[in-house]
Amino acid sequence: MYDVIGIWAGAFFTLAIYSFLYKENPIYRLAEHLVVGISLGYGIAVTYSNVLKPRLIDPVNSGGHWILVIPGLMGFLYITRFFPRISWLSRYPIALLMGTSMGVAFPLTMKAAVLRQLESAIIPLYREGMSWDVVLGSVIMLLGTLAALIYFFFSKPHKGPFFGFGSRIGIWVIMLGFGATFGFTVMGRISLLIGRVQFLLSDWLHLIK
Amino acid sequence: MKRTVPLLIVLVGGILMMVQYFIPHQVSQSIFNYYTDWAPIVSSFALILGIGSLTRVHAHKIRRKADNWQYSWAVLIPLYLMPVLGLIWPKSMGGGMDAPSIFHFMYMYIQIPIQATMFSLLAFYIASAAFRAFRAKSALATVLLLAAVVVMLGQVPIGELLGSWFPKLGLWILRYPNLAAKRAIMLGVGFGMLATNLKIIFGVERNWLGGVGK
Amino acid sequence: MSAVSIWERMLNIDRRWIFLGIGIVSVVPFFLRFGLPVVTTDEVESIYNYVDSLGSEDAIFVSFDFAPGTQAENMPMAVAVIRHAFHNHVPVFMTASFPIHQTMMISAIDYVLNPQTEGFYQNVPFGEWERIREKGITDRDEIVAAWEAEGNELPDGALGWAFEGRDYALLGFAPVFNLVILGMTNSIETQYPQDINGNPTGEMPMLHEHKSLREVDMVLTCSGSGVCVWWVTFAREKIGLPVAFGVTAVMATDYYPYIQTGQVLGQMGGLRGAAEYEVMLEENGITPSTDKAFTGMDVQSAAHILIILFIIIGNIAYFAGGFHKKRLLKGGR
Structure with missing residues (x-):
């Protein structure tokens, strides 16, 4: 019974949102606001039960883990944000997380997004047994990356045989990439609609399996 | 105290974490372990900022009776009701976080359908945009459109029926020219992130300090 | 005119x-119902083959890094890989990178364990098989034998048992998830002393055997945002953990460089990617039929x-x- 009522509620809100396609209306606006409140409210409950309770409150209450009071107090400083006279104290936890996050991320980002990419950009363009489309692809991959990088390099005017020609090739490669993204975007948006139609036709109306 | 100490914390914290990566000594490892253990606890409290600012914005709207102020109650009531229902309300009266409960009902049957449906509206708008805005106005725009059409057909089963070269060409575009473009962007973003990291660590970028208590 | x-x-x-x-x-x-055939691609096959090569001594993570907005695309990917892992008795740790992502994790496991789902797995909650754990039985086949010896029978239509704490653990959400990933490279239990049901993770057999991400064989990040990159940056690059992507179609084209470098072992892109996985599950008799993506x-x-x-x-x-x-x-x- 609980599930049935739930699915009817879900169907009601699904149709309420779709009514927006015809015209903006109060139910749509209500749903739009509800989603913000529920989402953050859910976040509070889950953060308490998943993190604060098992990792701070329970260990401290059971004794022996008093050291956890330090991150607890540090976190508490966020609250000072609402008291203008001492709001600068909220910068302390922000600074701690900001600085350390940046430091931790630096070498790993360097590896993941830069070094590995540079390393793999240069690959054997031809090996025995490679089909022509793979060879062509590999050439395009290498030269295309270089050309697209030239296109994004704005410190030099895009003129002359290297920067001029390179950036012109670069924009073509970028357009092919954006075209692929565009095709995938259409696909993704349709998939989201499919999900809702499946909910309505299957879970709610039981018209399809 | 107000600006220098936070900047110092960022500098020391940033350098410390960078160094521990390159020098995996027992001491640096133990500092790192404390850090990864404590950081989620500290950042949990950041939620308070979200609650505070959302409450302020909507309470202000209600007080001022701004346009559509009534809907602000639809934000504030669940915002405070959800934690009460999930954590405090007695189970015998529909409390608790597991099904069946009001808390579970709210997220499973209200939140999820609304959010999923809102995103799915984009399917309709992208169809409308396809008709009204996607024009082959220039050679470059034509290449973009053609690549999109090939990829779109290549990704669905019907493309295979129309011609097996659709999926093949679609995959080829994805694996080579698309990869080249995305790698260039990835490198650009990667360098940008690294530069921003360093700027924040060394105090060049200070926007995060905000304007309070200068 | x-x-x-x-x-x-x-x-x-x-x-x-x-x-x-x-x-x-x-x-x-x-x-x-045209039922047009879906041809599989290397990007998805490589994930399938990798998961298929794992056994009960291995373990995987399925990270729910998407919100309800993209569940239509991401959910079938997560469900497909969880069912594949359950079939091979590979323990599955499930995490969520934001609070609302935890609702997706709950929906996914509810679906896989729901008796109304064709080809479901019969759930055995953590508390219910405490006696067996107390006897010190840790081998999965022995757990099943002991459980069935107690008079428990697999219901009709169920493909197998799913023991909470041995076959799956609902770790859920923890904040600053990039740091949580880093923390888990050292200890999963420190980051998640309890699962979302309040069960102590330290008592779970799967955590005894897989204490940190270093002892885990793969993570599938089902992602509707950039969180999937965190797994590459903080797990793949730090400890070499194999990462598989299950990303929305909108994002899929961006990550082809990661596939080529080998930083990502494969990628399911959008509903199509999930459909490919479902086709392979059905063809190999792991599920009785394809599912919603197909x-x-x-x-x-x-x-x-x-x-x-x-x-x-x-x-x-x-x-x-x-x-x-x-x-x-x-x-x-």
């Missing part, structure tokens, strides 16, 4: 007609054709009406 005004009227058509067209093509194919592919085909028609008609009207060289088209643009 001049020709131009016909084109102009066409281009300024009330967009609700276009909405109606999309609405119709997204419903009708569900009833006609069923949705007929609609996907029809909708793509319609949208391509919209692009073609829109362009014909635009050029035939001479709008490319004349004044701007009024309205509708």
